[in-house]
Amino acid sequence: MTILVFGKTGQLAQELAAHDGVTCLGRDQADLSDPAACAEAIRQAAPEAVINAAAYTAVDKAESEEALANAVNGAAPGAIAAACAEMGIPFVTVSTDYVFDGSGTAPWQPGDATAPVNAYGRSKLAGEEAVRAAGGVHAILRTSWVVSAHGNNFVKTMLRLGKERERLTIVADQIGAPTPARDIAAACLEMARQLAEDPGKSGTYHFAGAPETSWADFAREIFARAGVACEVEDIPTSAYPTPAPRPLNSRLDCAALDTVFGIPQPDWRLGLNDILKDLGELS
Numbered sequence: 001m002t003i004l005v006f007g008k009t010g011q012l013a014q015e016l017a018a019h020d021g022v023t024c025l026g027r028d029q030a031d032l033s034d035p036a037a038c039a040e041a042i043r044q045a046a047p048e049a050v051i052n053a054a055a056y057t058a059v060d061k062a063e064s065e066e067a068l069a070n071a072v073n074g075a076a077p078g079a080i081a082a083a084c085a086e087m088g089i090p091f092v093t094v095s096t097d098y099v100f101d102g103s104g105t106a107p108w109q110p111g112d113a114t115a116p117v118n119a120y121g122r123s124k125l126a127g128e129e130a131v132r133a134a135g136g137v138h139a140i141l142r143t144s145w146v147v148s149a150h151g152n153n154f155v156k157t158m159l160r161l162g163k164e165r166e167r168l169t170i171v172a173d174q175i176g177a178p179t180p181a182r183d184i185a186a187a188c189l190e191m192a193r194q195l196a197e198d199p200g201k202s203g204t205y206h207f208a209g210a211p212e213t214s215w216a217d218f219a220r221e222i223f224a225r226a227g228v229a230c231e232v233e234d235i236p237t238s239a240y241p242t243p244a245p246r247p248l249n250s251r252l253d254c255a256a257l258d259t260v261f262g263i264p265q266p267d268w269r270l271g272l273n274d275i276l277k278d279l280g281e282l283s
Contacts, residue, residue, distance in 0.1 A: 001193055004047035006030055006038065006080065007054030011148040012094060015185035016053055022189075023047070032056075032072040035079035042083040049192035050084050052077055052093040053185075055124075059098075060243040062119040073123035078130025085136025090195035090202075092188045097144040097176060097208070099125045102247020105175075109253050110142070110204045118244035128204070137199040139191045141184070141257075144208045144250045145218075147271070148181035149278035154215070158222045159281055162230035172216035172234035176250025177209040180271030187263050194261055201260050206252035209268030221269065226276055227283030 001021055007013030008026035017024045023045065030041040032054050042050055056062060056072040077093050084091035098121035099114040116122045128140050147153045155178075161168055187207050195201055213221070216234045223230050237246060254265045276282040 001049060001196065002047045003049045003051060003189065003192060004042060004045045006032065006050070006052045009151070010053060010055070011146055011151045011153060011181040012053040012184055014150045015148065015181045016051060016188065019185070019189060032076035033068065035071070035076045038076050039079045039083035042080065042087065046087070047089065049090045049092070049196060050080060051188050051192060052080055052091070055094070056120070059118065059120045062123065063243045066119040066123065069119055069123035070126055074126030074130060077127035078134060081131040081134035081136055081138055084138070085134045090137040090139070090192050090199070091131065092139045092141060092192050092195070093127065093131055094184065094188070095128050095140050095142045096121065096124045097142060097250040097252055098247060099128065099142065100247060102249045104249055105251070107251035107253035108206070108249075110206055110256055117247060120244060137195050137202050139195060139202060140204040141188065141191065142204070142206050142252060143179045143184055144176045144252060145178045146181050146184065147178050147275060149275045150181070154178070154218065155222055155272065155275055156279070158219050159226060159228065159279070162223050162228040165230060167231040167233060168219065169233045169235045169239070170216040170219045171237050171240050172214045173236050174246055174248050174250065175212055175214055177212050177252070178218055178268040178272070179207065179209045180266060180268060180275065182274065183209070183266040183271055187257070190263055191261055205257040205260070206254045207257055207263070208252040208254060208265065209271065210265040212251055221272065225272060225283055226281045
């Protein structure tokens with residue numbers, strides 16, 4: 001199956017690029033700030049499926065660049081979805097737990113009411129709505145806390161800071177789950193394949209690692225597995241103010257993805273081992 005991927009340098013795109021039949025487009029070939037150009041790239045490539053692995057992900061910066069975030073995360077997925085619908089091919093796009101307000105403690109269901117608390121979340125929700133409105137065969141895959149051996153992410157930041165300092169203060173009241181980009185890539189490819197065979201599986205799904213944890217406990221696990229002697233002190237979100245508010249509850253109910261596509265939740269601890277191994281950091 002030939003799959004066109006939007007994105008080339010991001011965590012997810014780099015994992016997708018390792019698979020056969022995948023062509024990744026960088027910003028120089030398809031800039032998501034130019035939605036029409038993205039749609040034209042699909043018509044030119046004529047793939048059997050499309051995956052959007054590119055996004056505006058600077059959560060705090062989006063507070064002052066909401067128009068750009070909306071173009072990349074909102075208008076572009078809509079234009080891509082419309083081109084895919086026109087060509088009759090499936091489209092898989094990745095969204096986020098940030099479309100929810102983070103209230104309560106129950107895992108969010110795919111059909112729960114959305115209410116993003118920051119500009120990034122609003123831009124991703126706009127993308128979801130545009131993809132659905134296009135009317136084609138599609139899957140919106142919401143995920144959380146993406147990590148890998150590539151790019152900038154929490155694992156790599158903790159490894160760097162943990163070696164520089166004896167003690168770190170880490171937020172402990174935001175609860176969710178890390179999700180290895182490698183597992184997200186495999187899920188997206190499998191969904192694209194199944195959607196091509198059964199368009200009736202179109203819809204919105206959740207995919208996150210298990211078990212749930214906090215950022216502080218995740219940091220402790222990173223240090224323990226990498227053999228880094230750094231103490232972690234729990235702090236509340238209120239003690240670490242950021243331009244963009246963060247949801248406290250990022251738990252995602254992933255049962256539907258397993259039921260419909262046969263894709264179970266990955267154990268992020270196994271994925272963390274793989275990441276540390278790739279980085280040469282496994283203790």
